[in-house]
Amino acid sequence: MTQNIFYLLAALSIAGALGVILARNPVYAVLSLVATMFAISGIFLLLHAYFVAAIQILVYAGAVLVLFLFVVMLLDMAPETMFRMKINTLKIGGALFSLFLLWEILTAAGFFTIPSANDNSSQGTTAAVGKLLFTRYALPFELASILLLVGIIGAIVLAKKKL
Amino acid sequence: MISLTHLLALSGILFVIGLIGTITRRNIIMILLSLEIILNGVNIAFVAFSYALGNLTGQIIVFFVMIVAAVEVTVGLAIAVVLVQQMGQTNADELKLLKW
Numbered sequence: 032m033t034q035n036i037f038y039l040l041a042a043l044s045i046a047g048a049l050g051v052i053l054a055r056n057p058v059y060a061v062l063s064l065v066a067t068m069f070a071i072s073g074i075f076l077l078l079h080a081y082f083v084a085a086i087q088i089l090v091y092a093g094a095v096l097v098l099f100l101f102v103v104m105l106l107d108m109a110p111e112t113m114f115r116m117k118i119n120t121l122k123i124g125g126a127l128f129s130l131f132l133l134w135e136i137l138t139a140a141g142f143f144t145i146p147s148a149n150d151n152s153s154q155g156t157t158a159a160v161g162k163l164l165f166t167r168y169a170l171p172f173e174l175a176s177i178l179l180l181v182g183i184i185g186a187i188v189l190a191k192k193k194l
Numbered sequence: 195m196i197s198l199t200h201l202l203a204l205s206g207i208l209f210v211i212g213l214i215g216t217i218t219r220r221n222i223i224m225i226l227l228s229l230e231i232i233l234n235g236v237n238i239a240f241v242a243f244s245y246a247l248g249n250l251t252g253q254i255i256v257f258f259v260m261i262v263a264a265v266e267v268t269v270g271l272a273i274a275v276v277l278v279q280q281m282g283q284t285n286a287d288e289l290k291l292l293k294w
Binding site for chain 2: 033034037041044045048049051052057060061064067068071074075077078079080082083086087090091094095098099102103105106122125126129130132133136137139140141143144155159160163164168171175178179181182183185186189190
């Protein structure tokens with residue numbers, strides 16, 4: 032049962048990702064990325080990562096992709112001029128290299144075997160993750176808040192015409 | 195019980211799809227979207243190892259990856275808006291100001 036749900040969600044996320052890189056209209060690309068995010072969130076739920084699944088929907092589907100949609104609609108790009116794909120040898124070579132990398136990754140993934148069976152201690156509930164986040168990983172957490180502040184200030188400085 | 199091999203294969207497939215998108219699409223917004231796919235593929239690998247090893251550290255790292263992705267998108271989209279205002283386009287092939 033879990034296996035079948037995983038295959039369904041994996042197929043959905045791959046289809047969404049392909050939709051992102053193949054769509055000519057940027058709005059469709061952003062919306063298929065939303066579908067990918069929801070499928071990935073479902074996969075996180077299957078892996079007992081409940082907090083990460085909720086954050087995935089809240090931050091990615093809720094905030095980041097809405098920001099993308101705002102900018103796509105604000106810039107009002109014409110699909111045919113902005114999204115033409117000039118095929119040249121460099122791009123074909125890059126795509127072929129990426130497929131070679133995929134083959135390499137898939138071969139490497141076949142070799143991974145984790146000896147210890149998973150126990151139920153890795154339930155990623157909000158309480159468990161929060162406890163770890165505010166004790167052992169408190170310093171990276173604070174640094175992340177500084178990074179967010181830098182990002183906000185950077186966006187304001189870039190977007191304002193006159194400071 | 196989902197096998198680690200399948201999870202890593204999904205992670206690799208998403209990573210490579212994002213990589214192909216980053217290489218072939220020439221609009222800066224499409225490149226940023228493809229980067230999001232890459233980061234999500236990596237997040238799946240982190241959560242998969244966290245699940246297989248029974249260790250929550252992988253999920254903490256996913257949390258930080260999401261923060262970095264949010265900041266990257268904020269600054270990247272601000273740059274895209276400024277590019278449209280100043281140059282009138284977001285085609286990465288035409289924007290050669292920083293190229294030597």
